[in-house]
Amino acid sequence: MTLEDLGYNSTLEDYRKEQNLDSFGIGRVILAHRDRYTVKTESNEFDCELVGNLRFTVTDKSKLPSVGDWVAISEYDDGKALIHAVLPRSSILERKAVGKLGQTQIIATNIDFGLIVQSVNRDFNINRLERYLTICNASKIKPIIVLSKIDLIEELELEKLVIQVQERIKNVPIIAISNQSKIGIGEINSKLIRGKTYCLLGSSGVGKSTLINTIIGEKMMETGLISESIDRGKHVTTHRELIVSENGILIDNPGMREVGITDASGGFEMTFDEILNLAQDCKYNDCTHTNEDACAVLAALENNDLNPESYENFLKMEKERLHFESNAQERKKKGKDLGKLIKNMKKSNNKY
């Protein structure tokens, strides 16, 4: 295996030379668990920790290694190494941190494509597809929609679902698959490119791990066995892994119960481009498209030129986004206020 099979490219190599990191080994984080990391190199897998100076100087958690990151390492023992630096990321997939207002959490980095998996039975929900789509678009990750478990429904029913999705979501490839009958697996395989990184996104139980197994044709990941523990009533999946295959790099992701919208303004525009195009013709610049007169969005809705469900989902996600933004601003302000307080305390202490 070469570093290129792992996703390495000339941009990373240029950076490595620029930063004089030649004396270090280069590898990719395939597993991150608290402060322990598994890093894969051309020829080996290392159990890694952060070098002290990195561990103690990082103030921003998002600067710490995540699954998908490229890192500079030094081996100090058999199979053990220290991480000295994280190389710049080409993309960051993140979500709103569960239970923490205004904070984000990195899911994975350096991803080229997002495979948004949704099963056609219970899980099927176009609003949720739009949500994942927005996250991909915001992170500059190319989305591919995978409808899974199609063995569970009739062909006609599937056709209807696909048309429903296409009506709402334009210009995103849709692949229908079954891990059981293996329909559609060939199509997925033909889309996967060696050296590109694919992150599987979707709710718990839609068949993500099974799909990875089907693609790589080996039983490498535990499936069915949902690796979760209950932490104060919250669902936490510890399982998170990056798998390198001839057909690209696959990142499995814990089922996301809550896919919160963060600062996804760019992604928002791409997902709801139809609505935002309409909005350019609204009379008021700050039109909320809910009750204003001369609102082009409401007009389109009235004329049946706009899908009402798409509109509802837009309003809901916009509200969530604004909510996240105000929480993030609040957090920033609190941080500043605390900084001021400490400064003032130090000042007054110095007087004595």
Ligand SMILES: Nc1nc2c(ncn2[C@@H]2O[C@H](COP(=O)(O)OP(=O)(O)OP(=O)(O)O)[C@@H](O)[C@H]2O)c(=O)[nH]1
């Ligand atoms: N009928 C049917 N069942 C499937 C298919 N793919 C997966 N399953 C079953 O669905 C269940 C969940 O599959 P997983 O692959 O573990 O789902 P996951 O998305 O990885 O779930 P998390 O790891 O919790 O995020 C398992 O019991 C699988 O056997 C399929 O194509 N058809």
Ligand SMILES: [Zn+2]
């Ligand atoms: Zn409007």
